[in-house]
Amino acid sequence: MPIYEYRCSACRHDFDALVTSSSAPVCPACGSTVLEKRVSLPAAPGKSQQVIRQARAQAAREGHLSNFSPSER
Numbered sequence: 001m002p003i004y005e006y007r008c009s010a011c012r013h014d015f016d017a018l019v020t021s022s023s024a025p026v027c028p029a030c031g032s033t034v035l036e037k038r039v040s041l042p043a044a045p046g047k048s049q050q051v052i053r054q055a056r057a058q059a060a061r062e063g064h065l066s067n068f069s070p071s072e073r
């Protein structure tokens with residue numbers, strides 16, 4: 001599940017929220033649901049790049065292109 005960084009529009013409190021499809025994030029400081037979504041926090045960029053490279057290398061060995069976007073084929 002993704003974790004997003006939010007800033008509360010009401011009180012400017014910054015916080016991270018784990019977002020699920022069933023619940024909207026709420027400011028922990030004031031309870032407002034009027035929030036600005038800021039940068040997402042994926043896995044460490046270096047690590048995810050490595051994972052992508054490994055997946056693509058494996059795909060290349062196996063002769064399929066499902067890990068590549070259309071522009072890279």
Ligand SMILES: [Zn+2]
Nearest residue numbers: 008011027030
């Ligand atoms: Zn707030």
